[in-house]
Amino acid sequence: VEELKSLIVSTIRKTEEFKKAVTQFNGNFSSKNTFHFRTELVGEQDYYDFASNLCEFVDNDKISDYQKHISERYTDIIRRISQEVGGLTRNESEIHRTIKDINDDFVKRNFAGVIKEIALRPLQSSDKLMQLLLEIKRFCDENQYNMGKVDLFSQASREDVNAVAVRHLLSFMKFLLDEPGRRRLALADTFKLEFRVKENDNDTGWVEKIANVGSDGTDILVKAMVNIMLINVFKEKASRKFGDFKIHCMMDEIGKLHPNNVKGILDFANCRNILLVNSSPTTYNVEDYRYTYLLSKDGRSNTQVVPLLTYNKIEK
Incomplete structure (x- = not known):
C-alpha cells in the first residue's frame, strides 16, 4: 500500500x-x-x-520545411521594402545639388552685415529605422539573384541568404512594434542636415539646428537668409524655363531684428528679385521699404488697409 x-x-x-x-x-x-x-x-x-x-x-524535422517556405515568402517582402527605399532615396543627388547651390548662392551674393558665412552639408541619416531600411536595401541589392526559390542564378549559399533576409525582416517588425505610433517615413528622414554660421567672430561649428547663433534676432536673421537662398535656388531653376521674374515672400517676426539687419535682409532678398512683405509693431527707416501700410480692425473685425507712404529712390 x-x-x-x-x-x-x-x-x-x-x-x-x-x-x-x-x-x-x-x-x-x-x-x-x-x-x-x-x-x-x-x-x-x-x-x-x-x-x-x-x-x-x-x-x-518539420521546422526545416517551415523555415524554407517562410524564407522564400519573406524574400518577396524584402524586395518590396528595397524597392520603396530606393524610390525614397532616388532624389539624393538632387538634394546634394540643391544644398551646393545654396552654399554657392551665399558666396556669390554675400550678406553685408554681421553674418560672414552660412554653409550647409548633408550627412548620413541618424534615424534608426532609416538605417535599418538602408541596410535591407544594400542586402537585397547584393543578393537579388540569390534569395527565394532556386533558379539559374542561385548560388550554394541561398539558404543562408534566405535566413539573413528573415532576420532583417524580424528586426523591421520589432522596430515597428517598439514604435507603434510611427506611420510613415518622410524624405527628411533619409539624411541629416547640418549648418555652420559665422557671426562676426562667433563660429557655431557644424550643428543640426540654427539656434544660439547669437541673439533671438540673429537666429531669425539666419533662418530667413537660409529660406531666401532656398527659394532663390528653385526660382532660378524656373527662370531658366520661363525667364526671370519677381516673387513676393512673407516674413514674420521682423520686429526682433536690429534695424541695420532689417535693411540687410531686404537687400539680401531684393538682389535675388525676392520682395519681402513684413509686418512689425516697430517703426523702421521708411526708406528701407518701398510701400508702407497701416492695418487695423474696424468694429466688425474687418481688416482695413491704409496706404501711408510710397518711397521711390531717385537716382542721381
Missing part, C-alpha cells in the same frame, strides 16, 4: 511538472501561430496530444 501511495503521489507530481513544462513552452505562441500549434489546452489528454504532436514535429 505504501508503495502504491508513493507511486500515485509521484505520478501526480510528474503530471503537474509535465503540464507546467507544456504550458511554459506553449506560451511562446499565439493562437494564430505559423506552426498551427494548439494553444488552448484544457484536459490532461490535450496536454498529451500536444506533446505527441510536438515529438512528431521534431522527429520529422
Whole structure:
C-alpha cells in the first residue's frame, strides 16, 4: 500500500511538472501561430496530444520545411521594402545639388552685415529605422539573384541568404512594434542636415539646428537668409524655363531684428528679385521699404488697409 501511495503521489507530481513544462513552452505562441500549434489546452489528454504532436514535429524535422517556405515568402517582402527605399532615396543627388547651390548662392551674393558665412552639408541619416531600411536595401541589392526559390542564378549559399533576409525582416517588425505610433517615413528622414554660421567672430561649428547663433534676432536673421537662398535656388531653376521674374515672400517676426539687419535682409532678398512683405509693431527707416501700410480692425473685425507712404529712390 505504501508503495502504491508513493507511486500515485509521484505520478501526480510528474503530471503537474509535465503540464507546467507544456504550458511554459506553449506560451511562446499565439493562437494564430505559423506552426498551427494548439494553444488552448484544457484536459490532461490535450496536454498529451500536444506533446505527441510536438515529438512528431521534431522527429520529422518539420521546422526545416517551415523555415524554407517562410524564407522564400519573406524574400518577396524584402524586395518590396528595397524597392520603396530606393524610390525614397532616388532624389539624393538632387538634394546634394540643391544644398551646393545654396552654399554657392551665399558666396556669390554675400550678406553685408554681421553674418560672414552660412554653409550647409548633408550627412548620413541618424534615424534608426532609416538605417535599418538602408541596410535591407544594400542586402537585397547584393543578393537579388540569390534569395527565394532556386533558379539559374542561385548560388550554394541561398539558404543562408534566405535566413539573413528573415532576420532583417524580424528586426523591421520589432522596430515597428517598439514604435507603434510611427506611420510613415518622410524624405527628411533619409539624411541629416547640418549648418555652420559665422557671426562676426562667433563660429557655431557644424550643428543640426540654427539656434544660439547669437541673439533671438540673429537666429531669425539666419533662418530667413537660409529660406531666401532656398527659394532663390528653385526660382532660378524656373527662370531658366520661363525667364526671370519677381516673387513676393512673407516674413514674420521682423520686429526682433536690429534695424541695420532689417535693411540687410531686404537687400539680401531684393538682389535675388525676392520682395519681402513684413509686418512689425516697430517703426523702421521708411526708406528701407518701398510701400508702407497701416492695418487695423474696424468694429466688425474687418481688416482695413491704409496706404501711408510710397518711397521711390531717385537716382542721381
